[in-house]
Amino acid sequence: LATDDLTLVKRVRNGDQRAFKLLVERYQRKIYAVALGMLRDKEEAMDVSQEAFVKVYRYLDHFKGDSSFYTWLYRITVNICIDAIRRRGGGRGETVEFDETMPMDVAEANIGALGSRLGTNPQKAALRKELAGKIQEALGEVPEKHRAILLLREIEGMSYEDLSRTLKIPKGTVMSRLFHARTKVQKILSEYLELDETKSGVGNE
């Protein structure tokens, strides 16, 4: 049975670096996936992932253990990503923040497009590489704070409670941002599939 995070954290604090190696290996893929989703640049995502773990180690004494280790780790990762995006200064065409009260942008024309083409539980085998690339592109259209929520929810499967704690925002904001982010990504992917379908006739292989 795998040792739980808090036990490993305790060992790290007592000078056991191998315990930290275990924590890194436990989360490296997911941290990288979140960083990649946020930054859409493989190298930058790798650098940020390393930076996140180094920072976590350095500030381990500040970790009080009142939240789970992974929510803390993700918070640090997301903050580094947001800083990195801001350092770019919008050079890559970062979108402006959504207004929380903006009208819903529901893709009325394509209702059921994604679900009917890909099923409700798409598998890796059924996903073409171009579509995987398109997902990153679609994420780029979502404001960074909304993107962070979407990624933590989809990649880590974080509960709204954990999202609220990780990003220090009310649960209602979590719900609203997640809804907006999903609607946006869904619209882009549906349009892509529509276009793709007229080209090749199928949305998946």
Place this chain on the structure above:
Amino acid sequence: VTAMAGNAACKTFIPMLSPFIDGELSTKDRTIVERHLAACRDCTGRAADLRAEAGLVRVGLDMAADEVDFTGFSQKVLAQLTPYKPPLLERLRVSLSEIFLYRRGTMVYAMVATTLVLAVGVPLLSRLMAVGEHPAGLGHRPDLVSVDVGPDQNEVIFGTDEHGNVVVLMGEARERELQRRRKDAGVYREEDEEENVRPASPVNPERPPGVEL
């Protein structure tokens, strides 16, 4: 009756579909949404789209992470760290627990080896030493006590056996002890002699235990 797209009721339900697919609605709200979905084809489609989108993001980024070789990633991270230095006592405790955690195999071998050394080596060694040192050949280090019984009579040498019982050195053993003493007399000074062979003295408070005269 199937609700059409743009149904006024849908506007209320659409924002609830996201927390609905995440299982984050209260039981009461979930029931209401389920009831609506049973009657609304569009919202059923919307919910399916949300599930597909959630799956796509997860699987898409998972695929991207699959392309990355994480071999050496943790080592690179560790190379940038300055290890924590807890107090000495804590470090000792940690290194001991680390042995149990990460080197259980080595630990078991070490324990087996130590047990073997203790069980076989120590008795063997003491037996060898006993044979080499004991002049009387008693198989243990004897506490020798001499009693001078008079000028015309021979000195009686008492000793103890391995059970602490008093024995009188006789015959060959006695001769060997006397010989050894004669030999030592030329080598040791008087006080050394006293330490090696305690003279019989009724007031000697340092009489070794087990010698009953």
